[in-house]
Amino acid sequence: MSGFAHKYRQARARQRFMRGPSTGGLGLTIGALVVVIAIAMLLGFLDRRARERTAQRLEGTRAAATDPIALVAEAARTHRILLLGDVQGANAPKRFAADVIDTLARGPGLDVVALEIDVELQPRIDAYLDAREEDASLLLARPRSVREWEGTGRAFLEIFRRVRALNARLGASRRIRIVALDAPGWPPTPPPSPARLAQRYAERGEHMARSLEQRVLERDDRARVLVFVDGLHTLRARIRIETGGVVLDSVPLLAARIAPAGNVAPFAVLVGAEAPPTPGYGLAGYRPGAFFERMAGGSADGAAFGFLVRPGLPFGIEDVEWWRGPGVSIEIVPLGGPLPLVDAWVRLSGQGG
Secondary structure (H helix, E strand, C coil): CCHHHHHHHHHHHHHHHHHCCCCHHHHHHHHHHHHHHHHHHHHHHHHHHHHHHHHHHHHHHHHCCECHHHHHHHHHCCCCEEEEEECCCCCHHHHHHHHHHHHHHHCCCCCEEEEEEEHHHHHHHHHHHHCCCCCCHHHHCCHHHHCHHHCCHHHHHHHHHHHHHHHHHHCHHHCCEEEEEECCCCCCCCCCCHHHHHHHHHHHHHHHHHHHHHHHHCCCCCCCEEEEEEHHHHCCEEEEEEECCEEEEEEECHHHHCCCECCECCEEEEEECCCCCCCCCCCEEECCCHHHHHHHCCCCCCCCEEEECECCECCCHHHCCEEECCCCEEEEEECCCCCCCCCEEEECCCCCC
8 A cells, every 4th residue: 555545544534533423313313303392382382272262162151151941941932843952861851841841831832842752652641631630650650651761750750740730720722732752662671682773763763753743743833842852862963873783874863854843943952961970771862971071160060051052152063972882883973054063052950869
């Protein structure tokens, strides 16, 4: 090797030593860290904004809250059909329904109360209302008449008693009928396979809508009607049921099946009340969840209130929770369009004992 070449290699070695190790990898590490920090800051900002919007929404909703009985009574002045949501296993919605019936009968007027009861029990309901003296055994002898399988039979019986008392006070010209809407044998006992249960659930929705149309609306196209059904059926939505390899797509809930009466859509009220933690009976049902907890402020105490669902006070499918039977998958899809998912939401205080 020539002296010139040897000196050149020594000079290159000294340059490498003076520069130190390569900084390419370190530069990449710092860049990645900056990106991670930026993403974390962005996510934190978005999460904070979401929480702020939720807090503003709840604050606005509470500020617009009103007495739930007054809210429903006011809606009844412009809507002939009211859908009122129940919560399986909770007493408070049944007692609320009885109070609504009383208020409507004394105010805007009420002709029919339609209940989620087996249609084959209609003769017992009629016999109870027509008897000279009240005889609750006419209903209690068939526990399904008061949905005793929910464990809230006493509260449900109050609906019948309230109607009977009103009929005695208001006279024959303002007599209120009670109509059993539900499909024969629902809920089925013992429960059939999940696939058969899903099919029967879809069929009963059609049956309830048809019963309401044929036994109420066709008989009197001016009738004022209160329909008291599970909260899911107050949603303007369809459900997709999948169980046991069977898929039932786009099954309309009751509110989605009822056509507007006199170009006025039925007014739907979803009720939130404290309910037992265990699932209900049947295929599926409404269960107040996180939205109820947020509106209740973590407590079931306090005065009941309601609010209208309108721009600025939204209530969407993300605020609805439901239980479902074992082996059943359910997806709820709102109808969309000009009408909201429901027209009003009511929060009741406690389960009602």
